[in-house]
Amino acid sequence: MEQKEPIIRLDHLGKEFHTVNGTVKALEDINLDIYAGEIFGIIGLSGAGKSTLVRCINYLEVPTAGDVVFEGISMKGLDRAGINQVRRSMGMIFQQFNLLSQRNVLKNVCFPMELQKTPKDQAVKRARELLDMVGLADREKAYPAQLSGGQKQRVAIARALATNPKVLLCDEATSALDPNTTKAILQLLKEINRKLGVTVIVITHEMGVIEAICDRVAIIDKSHIAEVGSVSEIFSGPKSAIGRQLIMGDTVHADFGDSKLVRIIFDGRASNEPVLANLILACKVPVNIMYAATKDVNGTALGQMIIQLPKDEGEEKRVMNYLATAGIPHEEVTRDDF
Amino acid sequence: MTFDAATMDMILKGIQETLYMVGVSSVLSYLIGIPLGIVLVVTDKNGIRPIPAVQTVLGIAINLLRAVPFIILLIMVMPITQALVGTLVGSKAIVPPLVIAAAPYIARMVESSFKEVDAGVIEAAKSMGAGTFQIVWKVLLPEAKPSLLVGAAISITTILGYSAMAGFVGGGGLGAIAINHGYYRYELGLMLVTAAILVIIVQIIQEVMMRLSRATDRRIR
Numbered sequence: 001m002e003q004k005e006p007i008i009r010l011d012h013l014g015k016e017f018h019t020v021n022g023t024v025k026a027l028e029d030i031n032l033d034i035y036a037g038e039i040f041g042i043i044g045l046s047g048a049g050k051s052t053l054v055r056c057i058n059y060l061e062v063p064t065a066g067d068v069v070f071e072g073i074s075m076k077g078l079d080r081a082g083i084n085q086v087r088r089s090m091g092m093i094f095q096q097f098n099l100l101s102q103r104n105v106l107k108n109v110c111f112p113m114e115l116q117k118t119p120k121d122q123a124v125k126r127a128r129e130l131l132d133m134v135g136l137a138d139r140e141k142a143y144p145a146q147l148s149g150g151q152k153q154r155v156a157i158a159r160a161l162a163t164n165p166k167v168l169l170c171d172e173a174t175s176a177l178d179p180n181t182t183k184a185i186l187q188l189l190k191e192i193n194r195k196l197g198v199t200v201i202v203i204t205h206e207m208g209v210i211e212a213i214c215d216r217v218a219i220i221d222k223s224h225i226a227e228v229g230s231v232s233e234i235f236s237g238p239k240s241a242i243g244r245q246l247i248m249g250d251t252v253h254a255d256f257g258d259s260k261l262v263r264i265i266f267d268g269r270a271s272n273e274p275v276l277a278n279l280i281l282a283c284k285v286p287v288n289i290m291y292a293a294t295k296d297v298n299g300t301a302l303g304q305m306i307i308q309l310p311k312d313e314g315e316e317k318r319v320m321n322y323l324a325t326a327g328i329p330h331e332e333v334t335r336d337d338f
Numbered sequence: 339m340t341f342d343a344a345t346m347d348m349i350l351k352g353i354q355e356t357l358y359m360v361g362v363s364s365v366l367s368y369l370i371g372i373p374l375g376i377v378l379v380v381t382d383k384n385g386i387r388p389i390p391a392v393q394t395v396l397g398i399a400i401n402l403l404r405a406v407p408f409i410i411l412l413i414m415v416m417p418i419t420q421a422l423v424g425t426l427v428g429s430k431a432i433v434p435p436l437v438i439a440a441a442p443y444i445a446r447m448v449e450s451s452f453k454e455v456d457a458g459v460i461e462a463a464k465s466m467g468a469g470t471f472q473i474v475w476k477v478l479l480p481e482a483k484p485s486l487l488v489g490a491a492i493s494i495t496t497i498l499g500y501s502a503m504a505g506f507v508g509g510g511g512l513g514a515i516a517i518n519h520g521y522y523r524y525e526l527g528l529m530l531v532t533a534a535i536l537v538i539i540v541q542i543i544q545e546v547m548m549r550l551s552r553a554t555d556r557r558i559r
């Protein structure tokens with residue numbers, strides 16, 4: 001990834017909040033490179049600091065340490081006008097849509113252009129193009145209160161793109177929407193990324209969102225970045241405890257007994273083969289499936305399975321040998337890993 | 339109950355004077371109160387341009403003015419009244435004290451209307467690079483408009499109530515008639531009639547403002 005300059009670089013970024021109960025570290029030593037044209041996901045549980053992180057990118061929150069570098073320009077050194085200038089190159093959409101309730105759809109989309117004094121006829125023309133693109137050309141006279149959640153988010157997306165930004169920041173943009181609407185909005189974001197080349201940064205607490213559209217993902221936990229990588233990498237082999245938890249969910253807190261546990265990783269190649277059936281036939285031992293999930297990540301079947309081996313040491317060894325010789329990616333795991 | 343022509347004339351003149359006092363004072367109070375309300379919200383420690391020192395000083399000044407009973411304020415500001423309108427009697431003389439009493443009240447009403455504006459919408463405007471003035475003019479004022487109109491009904495009614503005290507300092511209007519004729523001369527019928535007219539005026543102000551607020555509020559489907 002060294003061959004190109006990142007469009008956004010977070011450099012030892014930190015953010016502290018001073019409250020009556022003392023200082024709270026929301027972010028600490030965050031280093032991230034986000035490249036032009038990618039869809040970058042930032043996932044974490046609530047309270048992990050992801051919303052603060054996305055607000056640091058456009059300086060809605062001013063970092064207390066480190067720097068944000070946008071297209072080679074350090075934002076730390078910018079004055080108010082300079083920051084406003086950068087913000088116009090970054091669109092943002094929100095969980096609660098944040099449309100102006102007293103303006104109709106067309107005027108909402110015109111709003112950012114009005115702020116930068118675009119001539120009105122030009123702004124209206126551009127707004128109509130965008131509304132057409134998000135599929136709301138026929139609702140330009142409607143007010144936000146007359147729209148569904150999905151429609152409101154479409155208006156918000158059109159509004160965020162009005163000034164031709166290079167980056168689109170999405171703060172839990174689908175978290176207030178039902179599953180079908182979520183799918184449609186994610187599809188739209190992907191289309192915008194592919195067609196317009198806008199770099200999209202997605203903040204979410206749902207792994208499904210990351211799987212659906214992201215190229216790369218950063219997992220954030222307790223104010224720190226736990227791991228960063230391509231979605232398929234992280235999905236097939238999460239290295240951090242939080243990564244495993246996010247990918248496997250809460251299904252693995254059951255009592256496993258005390259025999260050995262092995263995690264089999266399906267990296268796409270292995271998922272076409274009946275790995276487990278072959279293993280059982282070859283080794284002639286029963287194994288217990290503790291957890292299994294396969295997901296379609298960008299057209300590749302990725303997944304993992306946790307199996308419990310027999311207590312008998314000889315049988316256990318046979319299974320391990322089989323996995324090694326068959327070249328199936330696997331690792332021994334302990335209960336503490338989940 | 340019937341009144342002679344002179345009394346009818348007096349009542350009509352009273353209505354006119356009341357409307358004049360309330361109208362002029364309301365307009366002037368809003369011209370002062372809205373900017374003060376904006377400053378209170380914008381400079382708040384969680385506002386769009388926090389300047390806590392300004393917020394605190396302005397807040398205290400407003401509370402001081404609001405704490406003084408109107409009838410006392412009326413007397414205290416007499417030098418200002420004299421300087422501004424050149425007289426201490428009549429309907430004109432009641433306008434400066436009314437404005438001085440109402441502007442801080444309106445500032446607080448405006449402040450509370452602005453605080454109802456969704457913080458997320460302000461954040462969205464900021465994310466688009468909106469400056470402080472643009473946020474006030476294009477987000478806070480239009481988004482708060484329905485609430486500002488409801489607040490105006492309350493504020494104007496309060497000014498109407500204050501204006502009735504003009505009678506004590508030789509001002510005019512319905513309040514003065516009620517006091518001078520109804521109270522001092524025991525003309526109970528006249529007092530009831532002026533009170534009834536005041537009630538009707540309040541009803542009209544309230545109804546007009548509420549309808550205006552509802553008709554222009556786009557949050558209602």
